[in-house]
Amino acid sequence: MATTTEHESERQPLRTFAEKAYLDYAMYVILDRALPHVGDGLKPVQRRIVYAMSELGLSAASKPKKAARTVGDVIGKFHPHGDSACYEAMVIMAQPFSYRYPLIDGHGNWGTADDPKSFAAMRYTESRLTAYAATLLSELGQGTVEWQPNFDGTLNEPVTMPARLPNVLLNGGTGIAVGMATDIPPHNLREVADATVHLLNNPDADLDTLCEYLPAPDFPTGAEIITPAEEIRELYAKGNGIVRLRATYTIENGEIVIDALPYQTSGARVLEQIAGQMAAKKLPMVSDLRDESDHENPTRLIIVPRSNRVDTDALMAHLFATTGLEKGIRVNLNVIGLDGAPRVKNLREILTEWLTYRRQTVTRRLEHRLDAVLDRLHILEGLLTAYLNIDEVIHIIRTEDEPKPVMMERFGLTGTQTDAVLDLRLRHLMKLEEFKIRGEQEELEAERKTLEAILGSRKKLDKLIGDEIKADAEKYGDARRSRMVERDQAKALSEADLLPSEPITVVLSRQGWIRAAKGHDVDAAGLSFRSGDDYLTHAVGRSNQTLVVLDSTGRSYTLAAHKLPSARGQGEPLTGSLNPADGARFVGVALGDENTRCVLASTAGNAFATTLGDISSRNKSGKAALSVGKNADALAPAPIEGEDPEVCVITSAGQLLCLPVDELPALSKGKGNKLISLNKDEQVVALAALPASAVLTIYSGKRHMTLKAGERDAYRGPRASRGKRLPRGFTQVQSVSVEQR
Structure with missing residues (x-):
């Protein structure tokens, strides 16, 4: 009966097999693919x-x-x-x-x-x-x-x-292994050589001293290194960090010429990014772009400002923040050391380990040369013996079948020496050769002594290494390309900064329709309105400023002033872009930058001072800015302008009170403090904030009265006081206006 044999096989848990296979692959990728060696980089x-x-x-x-x-x-x-x-x-x-x-x-x-x-x-x-x-x-x-x-x-x-130089730092390199990576930036040869020689001569030199010789990486494409020296020093201490590079530019005939880009940055990609912003109308101050790069000028990108009034520094700061003209280069000094293990090393460790490698290399080179010199001296000794006994050597060669052992015995030569003698050509058997041999012996003896002296002295060995590094630095080195400069952090221009700044007047109707007219000399109340609608209020400012709208419940909303419909028409309803609560109506607008101050007040007589930035909201539903209380509404925000501003408030009973704005609390939201004392069923109907030198005009029906600075003294009083009653005929005040004098 035939027997069958099973193939022998090894059985092991899947977890063990997978773990071993993965680790083997990981170590292969780390050691044989992705990471550089500290010795040759x-x-x-x-x-x-x-x-x-x-x-x-x-x-x-x-x-x-x-x-x-x-x-x-x-x-x-x-x-x-x-x-x-x-x-x-x-x-x-x-x-x-x-x-x-x-x-x-x-x-x-x-x-x-x-x-x-x-x-x-x-x-x-x-x-x-x-x-x-x-x-x-x-x-x-x-x-x-x-x-x-x-x-x-x-x-x-x-x-x-x-390697005769620390190539691991000179050219750097990148690589991704399993569970680790390396990002070593390039450096300047002369600076690396100086730092290396200093460490060679001063083994106890600290990192700060080395950074004086090697202050930062040096990239082949130039550009500026804007990372502070302290951060770069910290990077070299840890072995990882970020180096920020910024393009360099000059101004030629009013045009911005970019002549160097950050490392591994595409000029075409940068122009594409800038062109994208121009297409999106986010760079109105730029009129044209050109790429004039050629063989003589590898980087020459032209940015043409729209006019000579454009702030080129602000424009470039915006481009640094929003395009590839500024870039952070990751640094991770992860190398395979002399022990064969990968590790993140600091600058001093890399240079120290490379010097160890270089000492080993030079020692082996000198020993190799010394062995060659000793071998040659040994042969020359045999050749000289042969020349001194040339006639007998020739006789032995002619008469003996096996001349080698005879010559070795007769003259005490070694096999190597005898082979060299037997390999001589006849034309070398001249008297002159003896002088050449002795001259070569003297030269090799001198070299032997020199080699043995260097190998026997660490100081002489280090001097030789240092001299060779200096010679190579002189031969292959060049000037630094990436300048180290201190620059302010690049900041992108806000949407308001990028927009043209034109004077506008924003007009709001009673039914909540809004529009913007160019200029400040606009008769807002005289514009045409929809049937059944009428003028409510207006605000003057510039097209690139923030527009804040306030509704009767005290919620504030923010709109882009430059996107408002033109006053050539009758505008658009605010409810098309905002979502006020049911029953809320829009009561006022304010136009200015985020630091513009204004007074928020309710018909219940409470008020506080705030800024447009504090009450701005990009939410369509707005934000709660003013707490109006029960049975009360918000009043239109009153801008605070000029010197020594004051607040003038008028009630439904015809009471007027004027007081300094400084008596109001400064809040970002809330109810505020009591502004004027009110009787039962009395409300605040009008409020204005004005400089002390301005004229206040009060309208009641077809009547109006003006109060100059001195004329308002009779109505001044402390906050929360009753104020003074206006003359007869002004008990039903509809509005007030402020005129600068």
Whole structure:
């Protein structure tokens, strides 16, 4: 009977399997994909691209080759991933607006600052390494770094590059891993070099001292860094934070010329944002936009103000607040350290760890060179022995079948020395060679002593490292591009600020119809009204100010004055845009900015002072501003203007009381205090707030009387007093008006 065997299998809980698989993937993405190494500042794909290009001989002095050739070598030999992802990583390293110090010199279309992904296909573009890339590659073949097998074990690749400069800070980088990310901004080479050398010479230097040498990032597109120095110092201390960048501009012939944009900001997108505001009529002070960017001026955006009266500083502050002309750059100094673990490090930790890496690299380079020098001295010693006994050496070679062991025994040579002697060409068997050997010996002996002295002294090793950093900074460094300046916080213009400011008169009818006439010299009562309707009140101000409407229940509403219908018609009913309570009627309007003061009063004789900002409401149902009480209504708000303002209040019994506005409480809402003493069934019928120098006109039927400042003295009294009765004929007052004198 045949027997069956079951395949052996491992059984484990799904939770355990999923957890292990996820963690393995997470660590792979963190260590082998997304985060740069503190030593060379490169991710694996970037490192493999640079190494593959060096293996292809694409140095800065060579002729460029198709980018597809490089990508093919990278994904075929070292990086078994998608060609498009590899090419995109290559493109970023070639873009001068993405990298502060590009590693690749691209020929052809490698994208633009407006659209970094607009690069041509790799079959069209060509590339080679830049001169700066030599800081990563020049020491690669000198025993400086560890090597590892490639993905299929057929080739070796460097684990890291022997960077001569802290490239992790110079070019920065971004990456998203599993559960973590990195955002390292670029910095200026000379500043980084100065800070590094200072830390090298003063290992106990604190962060504040380092920030004196390295004050802030330095972005390839320039612009201004407006983040305060204290915040940047805090950022470097924590390893994360925000750096704010702002575009720079100049004024040329009345036009605003933007010549630098924040890092990774598209000029086309900025113009689109500004054009959108213009289309929405939110930028009436701008008449035109142009993009004059070209090869000589990579950023030149033109904003044309409508007139020379436009406040360009206020306009630009608005654009900084509402467009990409100001941008916050996230900073997260998350790197893979020398211990192989990712961690957010502060500036001092990054520089300290890089110096440790650099010491290891230079030590290995010197040891590698010392080994080569000792090997050569060993061979030269054997060659010199051979030259001193040249005739006997030739005899042994001619007569012996196996000359190597004979020579080793006869002259005490090692196998390596004997092989070097046997490999000599006949033309080198001259007397002159002996002098060359001795000269080379002397040079190598001097070099050996120097190398051993450096390797034996930490101070000399640090001096060598510092000198090399300074030399590279002098060779590849340049001036700072992103200026550090202190600027006020950008503030968007309010809707009122963006609107044209024109004098208007707002007219309200008794049936609640409203309209606005241009100018202040308008005969509001003389306008035509609908049949059965009549003039109630009006307010003067400007078209970009706030209009507050008050109803009889004391609720206040806010409308945009510039949206009111024209006084050429008979207006529109307020109930079309507002929702007053049943039975409520509109009693008055006030026009001004949010700080404009006014008096709110009820027919019950209570009042208080307030501002239009306090009683404004964007709600169609309004807000409760004045508590009118039972069997009472609100009066029209009375604007407070001029010096030493006073309040004049008239009752249905013909009593007039004048008192300073300062005697009223300042409230944002409420009932207020008692303004005048009323008898039973008596109500307040009119109220005005006026400067002490103004003239008050009182209307009763067809009669009217005027009271100048001195003439009102007889009616002055303390708050809540009875006041004084008006002359006969003015017991039925309909309205009052104020005339400035």
